[in-house]
Amino acid sequence: MKNVVSLDIDQTIIDFEAMLERSLSKVSRKMFCEYGISVSKHQLQSERQTVLREFQSACVDMLKIRQISFERILERHNASKQFAASLIEIFATDRFSNVCFMPGALDFLRKASQAHNIVAITNGNSDPRLLGFGEFFEHVVLGEKFPFKKPDVRIFSEALSHMNAGDPKHAVHIGDSLENDVLGANESGMVSVWYNPHRYENKTNISPRFEVRDFEELYTILQKIKR
Ligand SMILES: [Mg+2]
Incomplete structure (x- = not known):
């Protein structure tokens, strides 16, 4: 699965x-x-x-x-x-034109979308479908459509409800924000991954399950936790 x-x-x-x-x-x-x-x-x-x-x-x-x-x-x-x-x-x-990808992100999407079901959760209006890379996503959740935003667990539940995910512990959320992405994923019972390409020090008491510097590391982790 x-x-x-x-x-x-x-x-x-x-x-x-x-x-x-x-x-x-x-x-x-x-x-x-x-x-x-x-x-x-x-x-x-x-x-x-x-x-x-x-x-x-x-x-x-x-x-x-x-x-x-x-x-x-x-x-x-x-x-x-x-x-x-x-x-x-x-x-x-x-x-919404001339998308500037983070290093390795586009390759990651190509590869990961073959092996996993991918959903986007954004607090803003960066809609992958408008930005021209919507084909990698099964579903997109835009914060502007809801009165609640990350880290509110309701936005994570909204995404998972569309994905037939079953237990949230089988779902992984990756993002650059400890306060929005990692905290929200932790509270939702998902596996949290902190994307930290600049190697910032974590000065919060929020603990990601995994921390990655780039998409290769992320891909390896996803392969490891594959069910
Ligand atoms: Mg972000």
């Missing part, structure tokens, strides 16, 4: 931060060149965080949050908030 392998997406499968930085650069350039507004990538991101906090724990479309943040910046600079529509188009088109 195949194991269920659940994967975080941002900073585990894709280099979301690099991709976001690129998308925000394009928006910042457009704001400056077309509307004469000088706003840094950092300011764009911090405005978005402010808006996100206001909508916390709601089921909310992440692109809608981003659009509201653009509108607020435009209004603050006495520009029409209608411009936000073209900014969001630039942002969304860039955000």
Whole structure:
């Protein structure tokens, strides 16, 4: 029987931060060149965080949050908030194109999807199907569709319920965040794997069952615990 392998997406499968930085650069350039507004990538991101906090724990479309943040910046600079529509188009088109994979992640997906049933659990809106690598996943759980996010066990149960996983102890969850991925997997009774390519020190009291530096190590572990 195949194991269920659940994967975080941002900073585990894709280099979301690099991709976001690129998308925000394009928006910042457009704001400056077309509307004469000088706003840094950092300011764009911090405005978005402010808006996100206001909508916390709601089921909310992440692109809608981003659009509201653009509108607020435009209004603050006495520009029409209608411009936000073209900014969001630039942002969304860039955000979901030219995927930047973490090293070895694409090969891992190709190989692992033959031997395991793979599900994605992401708190954001990095949907593998929109990003062009959905074929490796049996199911995708996006945090924006639910009022609860990782580490809430309900989002892990939601994923497992679609996978016919049986006992959660036969399912493995891999992610780069101790607080969201490892804690949530532990509390769900799944096998937790901390993906830690930068070899950060674990300063929390959250203990992953396994810690890996790269996808080769991960693949070896998955082979070992195969039922
Ligand atoms: Mg992550």
